[in-house]
Amino acid sequence: MDEYLILMRLDLITKDAQPSPEQMQVYMKMYQDWVGGIAAQNKFVGGTGLSTEGKVIKSGQIITDGPFAETKESIAGFITIRAKNFEEATNIAKECPILNGPGNSVEVRKIAGVDNTR
Amino acid sequence: MQSPEILPHLFRNEYTKIVSVLCKHLGFERIEIAEEIASETFLTATEAWGIKGNPENPTAWLYAVAKNKAKNYLQRNSIFQNKILPELTKSQPELSESEIDLSPENIYDSQLGMMFTVCHPSISPEAQVGLSLRILCGFGIEEIADAFLTNKETINKRLFRAKEKLREEKILIQLPKPEEIEDRLDTVLATIYLLFNEGYHSISQNKTLRKDLCLEAIRLCSMLVENQITSKPQVYALLSLMCFHTSRFEARQDENGDQILYQDQNTNLWNYELIKKGEIFLNKAASGTKLTTYHLEAGIAYWHTQKEDTKEKWENILQLYNRLLQLQYSPIAALNRTYALSKANGKEEAIIEAEKLELKENHFYFALLGELYLDINTIKSEENFRKALSLAKTSQAKISIQKKIDQFSK
Numbered sequence: 001m002d003e004y005l006i007l008m009r010l011d012l013i014t015k016d017a018q019p020s021p022e023q024m025q026v027y028m029k030m031y032q033d034w035v036g037g038i039a040a041q042n043k044f045v046g047g048t049g050l051s052t053e054g055k056v057i058k059s060g061q062i063i064t065d066g067p068f069a070e071t072k073e074s075i076a077g078f079i080t081i082r083a084k085n086f087e088e089a090t091n092i093a094k095e096c097p098i099l100n101g102p103g104n105s106v107e108v109r110k111i112a113g114v115d116n117t118r
Numbered sequence: 119m120q121s122p123e124i125l126p127h128l129f130r131n132e133y134t135k136i137v138s139v140l141c142k143h144l145g146f147e148r149i150e151i152a153e154e155i156a157s158e159t160f161l162t163a164t165e166a167w168g169i170k171g172n173p174e175n176p177t178a179w180l181y182a183v184a185k186n187k188a189k190n191y192l193q194r195n196s197i198f199q200n201k202i203l204p205e206l207t208k209s210q211p212e213l214s215e216s217e218i219d220l221s222p223e224n225i226y227d228s229q230l231g232m233m234f235t236v237c238h239p240s241i242s243p244e245a246q247v248g249l250s251l252r253i254l255c256g257f258g259i260e261e262i263a264d265a266f267l268t269n270k271e272t273i274n275k276r277l278f279r280a281k282e283k284l285r286e287e288k289i290l291i292q293l294p295k296p297e298e299i300e301d302r303l304d305t306v307l308a309t310i311y312l313l314f315n316e317g318y319h320s321i322s323q324n325k326t327l328r329k330d331l332c333l334e335a336i337r338l339c340s341m342l343v344e345n346q347i348t349s350k351p352q353v354y355a356l357l358s359l360m361c362f363h364t365s366r367f368e369a370r371q372d373e374n375g376d377q378i379l380y381q382d383q384n385t386n387l388w389n390y391e392l393i394k395k396g397e398i399f400l401n402k403a404a405s406g407t408k409l410t411t412y413h414l415e416a417g418i419a420y421w422h423t424q425k426e427d428t429k430e431k432w433e434n435i436l437q438l439y440n441r442l443l444q445l446q447y448s449p450i451a452a453l454n455r456t457y458a459l460s461k462a463n464g465k466e467e468a469i470i471e472a473e474k475l476e477l478k479e480n481h482f483y484f485a486l487l488g489e490l491y492l493d494i495n496t497i498k499s500e501e502n503f504r505k506a507l508s509l510a511k512t513s514q515a516k517i518s519i520q521k522k523i524d525q526f527s528k
């Protein structure tokens with residue numbers, strides 16, 4: 001088993017993309033059901049959602065509010081999972097509920113340097 | 119009350135108090151002597167009360183005899199007098215002067231300290247539970263052997279080795295330092311929960327003993343919430359969880375000792391007083407920011423005390439299992455989560471999720487699939503129940519699965 005990072009990117013720039021509290025609750029349930037399903041297969045390693053505010057520090061110690069000032073997509077959360085190979089990791093990531101929203105994306109990366117003898 | 123009835127009851131309550139106090143007084147290295155003095159006290163009581171009848175205040179009588187026996191021991195023990203006592207006087211000056219203190223406060227402090235001593239991480243979880251049962255709950259070696267489904271000899275050896283280890287480590291009978299509490303508390307809570315599960319899930323047929331184990335676990339946990347230093351949210355959560363589980367104890371078994379499934383239980387047999395207590399403790403557990411598995415399990419157990427089969431109930435149970443599995447995976451939690459998913463989101467979705475679990479050695483896994491396919495695909499349902507039957511290990515499990523299969527031929 002290898003470990004993979006699933007990065008969830010959300011379009012948070014456009015005003016109408018901001019969910020209402022009720023919608024947020026529905027999204028959270030979908031998200032929790034998805035992560036719970038991964039954990040039920042004993043493939044959940046760690047990870048969490050992220051709040052929308054953030055700071056970006058650039059070369060030269062320039063600090064800005066962000067990351068949404070520069071890019072349309074911001075990282076909404078990440079989880080790490082255990083999977084046999086890229087294909088399995090991708091299949092799990094494909095079911096991520098944030099993909100229901102247009103403009104959103106999910107990125108799968110293999111975690112390098114993890115001891116995969118376990 | 120005549121002595122035959124009063125003594126076993128007193129034994130369970132007072133033996134552990136006397137041992138804890140004496141042990142705190144003499145030091146853990148002399149735990150066998152503390153146990154011997156406590157045992158002798160009860161032997162003396164049996165003889166004396168058998169002839170003269172029960173004293174007016176049996177507990178005070180026991181304490182007085184125990185004190186005398188301890189005093190005699192200290193006096194005739196010249197090594198203690200000449201070698202150990204001067205040492206003790208150096209490090210703990212109040213000890214040499216002090217009387218053996220059997221006041222309620224000192225009994226409480228001694229038992230609480232003892233709890234942290236016997237749950238010391240240097241000994242195995244099995245030994246921790248064994249010592250807790252012996253020293254804190256006053257169970258006989260035979261009863262402990264019964265609870266672990268093993269023999270007296272094994273238990274004696276296990277307890278002996280554990281005591282040796284604690285002696286080597288020179289563990290003091292006291293609460294750990296505040297900065298150590300959180301870590302050590304984890305072990306104590308794990309031990310209490312193991313003790314509880316020994317009673318709740320053990321396949322031993324001795325029903326009285328099993329319930330006693332659960333109640334003792336609740337008593338020990340209650341002692342922790344009574345102390346300001348140890349009354350942390352996770353302690354309330356565990357206590358709440360155990361109250362909710364114990365509330366259904368009488369409803370879980372029929373006269374033959376067969377287990378009754380949750381949906382078939384007679385809810386009139388539930389103990390509503392314990393459910394109420396569980397709710398109060400669960401509220402107290404809600405302070406702080408640390409979310410433990412005890413919190414989540416208590417939440418799940420709470421929703422199981424709600425009789426009505428509502429969508430809200432199963433939605434809440436599902437979300438709690440989602441989080442529980444992220445904290446700590448277990449096959450049983452994974453299966454229960456899938457069952458909750460079928461109740462909250464529908465069977466079709468649950469089947470897809472269930473197929474992913476791949477717990478192919480587990481008869482519960484196939485029984486769950488059989489249950490999910492029941493109204494959707496009868497052939498697949500029966501297939502899965504048959505697989506479950508071939509994997510089931512206990513006769514109890516086989517009988518209940520066979521009942522399901524029999525329904526297909528009707």
